[in-house]
Amino acid sequence: MKIEFRKAKNKDINRCIEVRGLTSDNQFTKNDLAAIGVSAVSWSSLIDDSEIIGFVALDKDIVIGFCFGESATGEILVLAVLSGYEALGIGKELLSLTSYHLFTLGHKELFLAASATPVVRSYGFYRRVGWQPTNTYNNDGDEILTLSKYDVGC
Numbered sequence: 001m002k003i004e005f006r007k008a009k010n011k012d013i014n015r016c017i018e019v020r021g022l023t024s025d026n027q028f029t030k031n032d033l034a035a036i037g038v039s040a041v042s043w044s045s046l047i048d049d050s051e052i053i054g055f056v057a058l059d060k061d062i063v064i065g066f067c068f069g070e071s072a073t074g075e076i077l078v079l080a081v082l083s084g085y086e087a088l089g090i091g092k093e094l095l096s097l098t099s100y101h102l103f104t105l106g107h108k109e110l111f112l113a114a115s116a117t118p119v120v121r122s123y124g125f126y127r128r129v130g131w132q133p134t135n136t137y138n139n140d141g142d143e144i145l146t147l148s149k150y151d152v153g154c
């Protein structure tokens with residue numbers, strides 16, 4: 001299997017939304033995303049204006065994973081790998097590509113909110129790839145984790 005990575009484009013959004021609902025755990029369906037204001041319409045102009053930047057992973061030209069971050073704040077907004085493609089290093093590569101891009105915009109520290117439940121795969125994943133838990137939580141109960149540019153040698 002040859003997985004390719006490239007910068008995300010506007011035309012990828014519908015498929016990314018689909019993939020977010022087809023992960024093996026911690027799924028967010030199209031309706032779940034719409035409820036928090038994320039839709040192809042709302043994200044298209046943000047991507048066009050580079051307010052949101054990201055990368056996609058492709059298997060035979062089909063998006064099987066993606067990651068997006070917010071240019072102004074340095075927040076990683078979403079990361080997802082399609083069920084059946086986990087544990088191949090795809091999530092790590094997508095997160096690295098997006099993080100490096102955000103660091104090149106001038107951020108010294110990035111942040112994200114992730115499940116605070118250890119049984120959720122992302123809990124161990126983010127710690128494994130170098131993100132630091134902060135013991136602070138957002139209104140949804142998700143934990144804030146950070147990544148310093150100095151820790152990744154940027």
Ligand SMILES: CC(C)(COP(=O)(O)OP(=O)(O)OC[C@H]1O[C@@H](n2cnc3c(N)ncnc32)[C@H](O)[C@@H]1OP(=O)(O)O)[C@@H](O)C(=O)NCCC(=O)NCCS
Nearest residue numbers: 023026080081086087088089090091092121122124125128
């Ligand atoms: C979390 C997610 C992105 C991980 O993607 P992935 O492609 O399976 O992860 P990778 O294969 O890149 O793993 C990278 C490293 O983390 C390790 N890892 C992954 N999950 C782990 C866990 N739960 N505990 C410990 N280590 C873990 C891997 O073993 C690998 O280690 P290595 O670099 O030493 O080989 C993916 O499982 C996913 O899409 N989950 C559902 C959506 C989600 O929760 N997204 C995050 C929302 S905040």
